Structure formats: C-alpha cells, structure tokens
Amino acid sequence: MEKDTPQKRDIIFYIRRFDPEHDEAPWLQQFTVQVERGMTILDGLHQIKETQDSSLAWRFSCRMGVCGSCAMLINGKPALACNTQILEVTNHIITLAPLPNFAIIKDLVPDLRPLFEKHRYIHPYIKREDLEEMTNPTGEYFQSPQELEKYLQFTYCIKCGACIAACPTMATDREYLGPTALAQAYRYNTDSRDGGFKARKDMVEFPHGVFSCHYAGECSRVCPKGVDPARAIQLIKRELVLDYLKLKRHKKPALALNPSEREEQKPRTLAPPFTVES
Numbered sequence: 001m002e003k004d005t006p007q008k009r010d011i012i013f014y015i016r017r018f019d020p021e022h023d024e025a026p027w028l029q030q031f032t033v034q035v036e037r038g039m040t041i042l043d044g045l046h047q048i049k050e051t052q053d054s055s056l057a058w059r060f061s062c063r064m065g066v067c068g069s070c071a072m073l074i075n076g077k078p079a080l081a082c083n084t085q086i087l088e089v090t091n092h093i094i095t096l097a098p099l100p101n102f103a104i105i106k107d108l109v110p111d112l113r114p115l116f117e118k119h120r121y122i123h124p125y126i127k128r129e130d131l132e133e134m135t136n137p138t139g140e141y142f143q144s145p146q147e148l149e150k151y152l153q154f155t156y157c158i159k160c161g162a163c164i165a166a167c168p169t170m171a172t173d174r175e176y177l178g179p180t181a182l183a184q185a186y187r188y189n190t191d192s193r194d195g196g197f198k199a200r201k202d203m204v205e206f207p208h209g210v211f212s213c214h215y216a217g218e219c220s221r222v223c224p225k226g227v228d229p230a231r232a233i234q235l236i237k238r239e240l241v242l243d244y245l246k247l248k249r250h251k252k253p254a255l256a257l258n259p260s261e262r263e264e265q266k267p268r269t270l271a272p273p274f275t276v277e278s
C-alpha cells in the first residue's frame with residue numbers, strides 16, 4: 001500500500017488579541033501557519049508562539065480532551081483546541097477567539113472563576129444525613145449498574161465552559177447558574193447514594209436558576225464530551241414540578257453494605273471489562 005504523504009498547506013489564523021493592561025478593545029491579528037495532516041488547533045497555536053509571537057496567550061494542559069482548559073471559539077463555535085484537527089475545519093482560514101460569556105484575562109484565556117463558583121455552589125458531592133457513616137465508613141454504599149446508568153453520562157463533564165459560552169440565557173444574564181452547574185446538580189440528585197435533593201432544590205430554583213433556561217439546546221450541541229446538559233436541565237425542571245405537586249417519589253439514599261452483603265453483591269459490582277487489549 002502506498003504510504004500516506006503528509007500534505008502541507010498554508011492556513012491563515014485570525015486570532016482575537018486583548019491585553020487588558022495595554023489594549024482598550026480587542027483586535028484581530030493575522031498569522032500564517034504551515035499545517036500538515038494531524039495538526040490540531042493547539043499545535044497551530046504552539047507553532048505561532050514558538051516562531052511568530054511569543055506574547056500570544058491561551059490555556060492548555062492535557063492535550064487530550066480531558067482537562068477542559070483549552071476550550072475557545074473556533075470558527076465561531078465553542079470547542080476544544082486540542083481536540084480539533086485544523087484541516088477538518090478549514091482549508092484556508094481559521095478564526096480563534098476566547099469563549100464568550102466570560103470575562104477575558106488575556107487573548108484566548110477566559111476567566112473561568114464563575115464556572116467553578118457556580119459548580120461549588122450546587123454542592124457537587126454526595127450529601128447525606130448519616131454523617132457518622134460518611135466520616136467513619138463501615139462499608140460501601142451499594143449501587144447497581146442500572147442506578148449508575150441513570151447519571152453516568154453527566155459525570156463525563158470536564159468543566160471546559162463550552163456549554164456556558166454557547167448558552168443564549170447566559171449571554172443576557174451572567175447570574176444564571178448555567179448548564180455546567182445545573183447538569184452536575186442533576187448528576188448528584190440522581191445518584192442513588194445521595195440524599196441532597198431537598199438541599200439543592202432552593203439552590204437550583206432561585207430566579208437565576210433552572211427555570212431561566214429556554215431550552216435552546218446549544219449547550220448540548222457544543223459539549224465535547226456528550227454530557228447533554230440541556231437534557232439534565234429539563235429533567236431537573238420535571239423533578240421540581242413533581243415535587244411541587246407532591247408526586248415525586250423520594251427514595252432513601254443507599255445504605256452501607258455490611259461485609260456479608262458485600263460478598264452477596266459481588267457479582268453485580270464487578271469492574272467493567274478493559275477497553276483495550278493488553
């Protein structure tokens with residue numbers, strides 16, 4: 001078979017620059033980058049920094065779509081720079097800008113503090129009344145694969161902020177809790193080990209909470225991890241309405257298993273099979 005030869009191509013990058021210490025307003029800078037097959041936007045940015053302008057700023061860490069720090073506006077759409085192949089989105093021109101709906105620290109670096117503050121606000125952890133078992137555990141809380149399945153999708157969130165950047169409600173109301181935090185509120189409410197629904201109810205119901213969502217669905221369209229925050233938000237609304245009508249079934253959070261029960265449950269709690277051959 002003929003070996004693939006990498007085809008190099010000049011791609012023009014238009015990058016929105018802004019340094020709050022020197023600039024009164026954002027401005028566009030043009031760079032030409034020689035791109036070959038397999039190069040990501042992140043690779044292109046590194047090349048620009050190394051060979052053309054060392055003052056360009058953006059944020060990254062893992063380079064593999066896991067840390068969530070490299071999200072930016074790529075050709076007008078929020079996406080991960082490390083997860084986007086340049087030649088898959090353009091043959092000629094690419095535009096890069098920081099995520100909308102956040103303040104800008106510098107160039108392509110958004111200030112993600114509101115995202116993390118709102119995430120912290122909804123208590124993104126298992127909440128229970130039996131604090132003794134939480135602090136001095138005697139066993140594991142049992143959870144069946146079916147119970148895990150109910151919230152698993154929402155655990156894939158990497159807090160990249162792409163959904164917030166795409167959200168039209170957030171564009172008009174910066175106090176809105178937003179898709180990231182609300183998806184995580186649903187994730188914990190749905191966890192069979194959690195008993196925090198009542199405590200989170202007031203947090204998600206307030207005027208800038210879940211009912212501010214108009215169900216545009218943009219958050220789910222841009223999410224790089226398939227979390228589907230729009231779905232989580234509609235499911236929280238449903239839970240709240242059922243609770244208001246006193247139709248919601250409040251299940252007690254799962255109890256800790258004693259050693260003999262643990263033995264019984266073993267076949268149901270096996271680790272999932274390896275995804276790659278060793």
Ligand code: SF4
Nearest residue numbers: 157158160161163223
């Ligand atoms: S829900 Fe998706 S888009 Fe939003 S922060 Fe999490 S991973 Fe990013």
Ligand code: FES
Nearest residue numbers: 062063068070082
């Ligand atoms: S560098 Fe971690 S997600 Fe892109």
